[in-house]
Amino acid sequence: MSIMNKATVVKHTGSHYLLTRLPQWSLFPAVLRGKIRLKGSSSTNPVAVGDEVTYEFESSDASAMPTPENPAVIREVLPRRNYMIRRSTNLSRQSHVIAANLDRAFIVVTMDFPQVKLPFLDRLLVTCEVYGIPAVIVVNKVDLCTSPELRRRLEEFRAVYSGAGYGVMEVSALTGEGVDALREACRDRLSLFSGVSGVGKSSLIKALDPSLDPKTGEISEAHLQGKHTTTFYEMYRLASGGCIIDTPGIRGFGLVDLSREEIALYFPEMLKAASGCRFTPCTHTHEPGCAVKAAVEAGEISLSRYESYLGMLDEEGKYR
Ligand SMILES: Nc1nc2c(ncn2[C@@H]2O[C@H](COP(=O)(O)OP(=O)(O)OP(=O)(O)O)[C@@H](O)[C@H]2O)c(=O)[nH]1
Numbered sequence: 344m345s346i347m348n349k350a351t352v353v354k355h356t357g358s359h360y361l362l363t364r365l366p367q368w369s370l371f372p373a374v375l376r377g378k379i380r381l382k383g384s385s386s387t388n389p390v391a392v393g394d395e396v397t398y399e400f401e402s403s404d405a406s407a408m409p410t411p412e413n414p415a416v417i418r419e420v421l422p423r424r425n426y427m428i429r430r431s432t433n434l435s436r437q438s439h440v441i442a443a444n445l446d447r448a449f450i451v452v453t454m455d456f457p458q459v460k461l462p463f464l465d466r467l468l469v470t471c472e473v474y475g476i477p478a479v480i481v482v483n484k485v486d487l488c489t490s491p492e493l494r495r496r497l498e499e500f501r502a503v504y505s506g507a508g509y510g511v512m513e514v515s516a517l518t519g520e521g522v523d524a525l526r527e528a529c530r531d532r533l534s535l536f537s538g539v540s541g542v543g544k545s546s547l548i549k550a551l552d553p554s555l556d557p558k559t560g561e562i563s564e565a566h567l568q569g570k571h572t573t574t575f576y577e578m579y580r581l582a583s584g585g586c587i588i589d590t591p592g593i594r595g596f597g598l599v600d601l602s603r604e605e606i607a608l609y610f611p612e613m614l615k616a617a618s619g620c621r622f623t624p625c626t627h628t629h630e631p632g633c634a635v636k637a638a639v640e641a642g643e644i645s646l647s648r649y650e651s652y653l654g655m656l657d658e659e660g661k662y663r
């Protein structure tokens with residue numbers, strides 16, 4: 344007997360997928376057979392974590408579950424509400440779908456161990472904006488922010504990003520500070536945890552639900568960076584409600600294709616100010632009567648965000 348059904352992709356390792364039929368959480372193996380191609384996509388992976396799929400399963404027993412010996416077979420990827428793509432930085436222009444059907448992305452950063460790099464964070468935020476995924480910034484390891492210098496940096500950071508319109512949560516996976524608020528924000532949603540290696544994405548999942556046990560790793564003393572402990576995209580379900588996709592620490596990533604006029608549309612505070620620019624479109628660089636530049640000079644838009652923006656124009660070789 345062949346059973347056709349719907350399920351959600353929880354994990355992908357090599358040639359195998361793990362699926363579950365949400366809201367149930369009982370994982371079973373599945374494989375891809377034959378070709379599933381998304382129309383017009385150059386993505387290297389046709390099926391991503393968070394995808395809803397239809398699958399088939401052959402069994403004489405209607406209540407049997409798929410096993411590694413007799414896995415389900417994925418037939419079709421159902422239309423995605425949204426997705427996030429990582430484009431490779433090399434010239435192949437290949438892209439990899441990180442995750443699909445996300446309600447929110449939590450971008451995890453740390454003031455120290457490792458120290459947050461603002462241009463990198465800003466690119467990540469632009470990526471979320473481009474894909475229409477609401478982003479919230481989670482500052483982890485606030486237990487380490489004891490020196491006046493680190494406190495000052497944290498305050499400044501919060502001012503810059505809440506000023507840009509982003510939610511900023513301060514947490515510590517170690518002491519539990521802020522974890523209840525984060526758990527509440529994750530309830531009944533599918534959230535992505537993203538950020539560089541070593542910021543504590545996996546540790547936070549463990550803090551949110553101690554029954555979960557994603558692998559965590561030390562920070563390299565020599566480089567003050569994480570060691571890329573998490574190597575697969577994987578969904579976890581919190582006992583308190585909601586699912587989280589843990590991700591490998593991001594290394595470099597290629598920017599999504601944006602024209603020079605488009606980039607500023609994905610800096611929410613610049614988009615807002617741009618309605619006051621004399622010219623449309625305005626790149627907010629050399630144009631007279633630019634309201635964005637005026638807002639930067641007035642301290643209403645942070646210099647670091649504006650510099651990230653200029654860096655992105657520059658990098659695309661489009662800045663004049
Ligand atoms: N002091 C302190 N250390 C933390 C905190 N959260 C995590 N760590 C430590 O940071 C290190 C890295 O944590 P992970 O959870 O593996 O980091 P990750 O972001 O998942 O890293 P990758 O999987 O490599 O991307 C571990 O040694 C954790 O114990 C925190 O709130 N405070």
Ligand SMILES: [Mg+2]
Pocket residue numbers: 544545546558559572573589590591592
């Ligand atoms: Mg991890």
Ligand SMILES: [Zn+2]
Pocket residue numbers: 617620621625626627628630632633634635636
């Ligand atoms: Zn302008």
